[in-house]
Amino acid sequence: MIKKIILYCCVSFFISCGSNKAVVRTSRSVVSPSKPVARTIRKPVVKPVTKPIVVKVLDTKPVVVGDNKDISTEILEATTRVKVTTAMVLEYIEKYKEIAKKDMIEYGIPASITLGQGILESGAGTGPLSVQANNHFGIKCHKEWTGPSVKYDDDEAQECFRKYDNPNDSYRDHSLFLTTRERYSSLFKLDKNDYKGWAKGLKNAGYATDIAYPTKLIGLVERYQLQKYDAEVLGVDYVPTKIINTIDTTKMVGLSDADLHQVIKGDTLYSISKRYNISIEELKKKNNILDSGISIGQKIIVK
Known part of the structure; x- marks a missing residue:
């Protein structure tokens, strides 16, 4: 009987120990949810907050481009040839025509020549020298120049x-x-x-030094009807020039940009023919060009 009592006590002791271990396991399971809480705290995404920095960089670009000094430097480093549109040339003419007419009255140089040279030499005011140095006529220093x-x-x-x-x-x-150089004196004997x-x-x-300089200059004068400013100064009637070296626009119907070339400063029929692997005669034929005169902004069929 005593043995049964002892056996019963031992069994009860082990059972009670087992139940205590279960309680310990339960208490640990309560603590485990704290881990997801920690992950939730770290979860707020920081990256979207930093992304607007990219937007700020993009927003500053127009400010840089709009700065005149940056533009002049960029053009000088990028290219020595400028591309202009007809609208840009017309804007240039409108801006400087009165100066050209005034100088014609005072010095006797045709306003058409002054404007034509300004357009040609400065790329309608967009070339490197005109942007960086306000030099619209490509005049070099020469020994007598003491200015900047x-x-x-x-x-x-x-x-x-x-x-x-x-x-x-x-x-x-x-x-x-x-007007102050003897070598140009013969010009002032002309009408x-x-x-x-x-x-x-x-x-x-x-x-x-460009052998095609007269042709280019005459082409600009006639293309943009600059002679009318000479007529205004002289007080005579102006008869518009019939432009021969222009292409019939109906020929351009159905053509893509790849079929056309827009003339920029420095272009000649020879350089265009080499660029597009087409003969000069074929270029003239396609574009109704009777001589070698082409003008800045003019569109030429090259294919």
Whole structure:
């Protein structure tokens, strides 16, 4: 009997120990949910908050592009050739036509020639020299120049070009440049409305080294009807020039941009023919061009 009592006590002891272990396991299971709580605290996404930094960078770009100094530097480093549209040329003419007419009255240089040279030499005010130095006529320093200057690659590397405070000074200096040099004196014996004679005379007197300079200048004068400003100064009736070297726009119907080339400063029929592997004669035929004259902004069929 005593043995049964002892056995009963031992069994009861072990049972009670087993129930205590179960309680311990239960208490631990209550603590385990704390782990998800920790993960929830870390969960807020930080990345979306930092992403607007990208937007800020994009927003600053127009400010950089709009800064004139940055534009001039970028153009100088990027290219020496400029691409202009007809609208840009017309805007340029509107801006400087009165200066050209005033200088015609004072110095005797046809306004059409002054404007034509300004467009050609400055790329309608977008070329590197006009942007950086307000030099709209490509006038080099020469030995008598004592004003500010800039270095620029032209016929030779790092040549000296005159720098002006504003474009108006460039226009005035252009007039003085032509009127104070003996080699240009023969030009002033021509009629004031003889823009063709002036264009050829400028080349013959050494103003430009480009053999096509007169053709380009005449093409600009006629394409944009610059002679009308000569007529206004002279007080005579203006008869619009019939432009021969222009393509019939009906020929462009169905053509893509790849079929056309828009003339930029420095382009010649020869350079365009080499670029698109087409003969000069074929270019002339496709575009109704009778001579070698092409104008900035003109669209030419190349395929």
